[in-house]
Each structure stands twice: as C-alpha cells, then as structure tokens.
Amino acid sequence: MTVRVQREDFDTGKELDRMTAGQTQIGAVVTFTGLVRDFADAKDGVQRMTLEHYPGMTQRQLETIVAEARHRWPLDDCLVIHRYGELMPGDRIVLVITASAHRQAAFEAGAFLVDWLKTKAPFWKLEEDGGQRRWVEAKASDDEAASRWNR
Amino acid sequence: MTVRVQREDFDTGKELDRMTAGQTQIGAVVTFTGLVRDFADAKDGVQRMTLEHYPGMTQRQLETIVAEARHRWPLDDCLVIHRYGELMPGDRIVLVITASAHRQAAFEAGAFLVDWLKTKAPFWKLEEDGGQRRWVEAKASDDEAASRWNR
C-alpha cells in the first residue's frame, strides 16, 4: 500500500507491472488515470494548470483513506499518486491502482478512492489561459458521487 | 475503438499510452487487467490454464458490446483485448480500457464490459493441475453482476 504526493510525472504501466510482478493471487487490477483536459471556457492563450496542495495533510489524509478502502474491500494492493505543481493539458494528474482477487472489489475500491480524492484531498486547481487566471470551483456532482459511500 | 482476440500477451502501459498520446479532451482513463490466479483447489502439480474460444463469434460479439458501451456512455475511446490458448498463474488474460471526459463514464463502462465478458463472451477455461483437468464452471454471481446492466 503506497501513497505518493509528487511534482514528477508517473508511468502507469510501470507501476502496474511492479504491483503484479510475481503475484499469483491477484485476479483483477483496476487503474484510474486522471488527465488535464482542455479548459471548457478557454480563450486563445496557452493553457496551464497549477495544482496547489497542503503537503502535511495530503499525505496523512491519503494514508487514512487507503486504510479505509482496505477495510471495506479485500485488496491485495493499492497505490495512489497525486501530482502538484504546473501541468499542461494532456498531462497526468492522479493515478489510483487497486488489486484484488475479485474484480468487483478492484472496481469499487478504485471508484471510492477517486471520489474521495475529488472531495476531500486538499488540492486546489488554478487554471491559466493567456492573461486569465481562475480558481476552479468545487462541483456539487462530486459531493454527490462521494456521498454514495456514506453507509 | 479496438477489439483484439489474440494468443500473444499484451502491455497495458503501452496500450494506455497509445490511447492517450496527444489527446487533451480525455479526463479519465480506467484500465481493467484480468490475471490468472492460483487455482483455489490446487494439488501439488504444475498449474496451467487453457482458454478455448469460438473465434468468429468472439470478435463479432465483442464489437457489438463495445458499440453498446459507446451508446450508453460518452466514451472517447475503448479497447478490449482477450487472450486464448495456454496460460500460467500470474499471466494476463484480458484488458479493458475506457477513456472519457468524465470519470464515472470511464468506470461504469469498464465494469459493464468486464461483466459482459464474464457472462457472454464465448470463452471456456480448462484448468490443469498435475494430472487433474477440470473445466471451470460458470458462476451465478457473474450472471447477477451482469444483470444490473439490464435496464
């Protein structure tokens, strides 16, 4: 079980291979990769995103939620990587990998962790587009998605 | 949108990179990799699995279900690879990748395709363990998982 908060890019394939190499009890591995999209209301300028975060809290909270996912689902392994700093459209932001004997556990735990990251992980996106800068606003739909796990 | 039925192994990371390279409208990519597990009731012998399939029907049915997934969810891209032939514990069997602007579409379409593969794709697993050979039986739980998409 690994949590990494880093400025550097990551390689999903390499992380996946590292998790499954030599394992014969894992039947299902689900990866979620989040990427920077073109901004919906972009003007003509160069688009750039800056991800600010609260370093101490991020690591601590991510470890807590990974422990919660392990408690809820029978996971063999789990990896969360979240980047911060400057990113361009097409860049990778976040990676969640969940491995289990059973596919439903891998899918559900992956969706749970991503929903949690969207609503609770202390990250803030600043979009820049030529001269314009704009803090991204939180979406009610993300809170709704996360609330389905409160049971 | 690609469907491949093949004897050869695949590289999840490479397929993922190929799908997302140069794309800036994709916000979420979900991969599912299915692996051969140690057999639950294994004896001491070498474990081997042989996947038999119905070649013409497999390709045709996979293309139909991928079209169905695209109809149900806003997918930017989708890839399904299913292997056949001889496999050992730890080997990759199946890969499903779904890419969308929205994470929920990527997760749901991935789970839908995997549930479909388990219950409808014409593949049959033969497990061999030393001198023992055994055709794997279909699981009622797989039919239940697939039935949630009948709406």
Next chain:
Amino acid sequence: MRVLYFALLRERIGMAEEEISPPAEVRTVADLVIWLRGRSEQHDAALANPTMVRVAVNQDYAQPSDAVRPGDEIALFPPVTGG
C-alpha cells in the same frame, strides 16, 4: 447445416463439428437439440441438461424458439467462463 461443439460439450460428444441435414420438421433451436440427442449416446448425455447448454445461430446467442435453417452455423457450448 454445420454444428460446432465447444469445451466440455466437444469432449463429451467426441467431435468439434459435424455437417448435418435434419428433416424439415426440425424448425427451431429446441427441435434441433432434441434431434441431435438422438444421434448417439454421447450426444444424448452431453445435451441432457438444458441449463448446461447454450446455443448460437450464425454467431449470435439464440433462444429455444428461434428458427434454424439449412446453411446456418449452429454452435452448442456450456455456459461461458471467460474474462
């Protein structure tokens, strides 16, 4: 009419495929399965339990009431276990 057998059904019947010419009154999938059971003891035993037999006509899943016609590719196999 070509009939293909897969996996456990192929092993029990002892062949992967056969060319057949059932009489004209064999009009549906259900008719055909009954007719096939009469071909040998192996056919009869392999196809005895309907919950263990799936049928595809021309590479699409078929229901017992679906029609079968000369020239069709019919496949019989156990419940699938891929993925």
Next chain:
Amino acid sequence: MRVLYFALLRERIGMAEEEISPPAEVRTVADLVIWLRGRSEQHDAALANPTMVRVAVNQDYAQPSDAVRPGDEIALFPPVTGG
C-alpha cells in the same frame, strides 16, 4: 497557534500563514473564524461566506464546534478541487 491559508483564501487574505494568539474565550473553530474576520478587511471578506471555507485542525477536517487550542495547526481553505 499557527494558521495556514490556501488557494483563493491565501490570495484574498494576502498571506500564506500567520502566528496568532487569540483570547481564551476563542474555544472552537466557529469562534476562531469569527475572531479571524476581525483582523483585517481582507480577512473579513475572504471568510464571509461559510460555504466557501473549510477548516482543518492538526491536518484533520474539523467541524465548527470542534475545539481549538494553543499550539494547534489550523488551516483554512476553499472547497477542494483535486483528483
């Protein structure tokens, strides 16, 4: 007591952190936010809308009724937008 501000709150208040010593009657998160609003016009404007302010005490999410104590690390920030 150390207070950290992030993202839009940091920009509006004009600082990333400050060391404060509120009076003894500031016992809860709710008390502290009210007290902080009195520190400057920027503080007041940035913290005016409670739906736009989240609070963590010692790196855990906190409710308005949760206690704050000397030595705590308090963070104030807008709803998060990671993932």
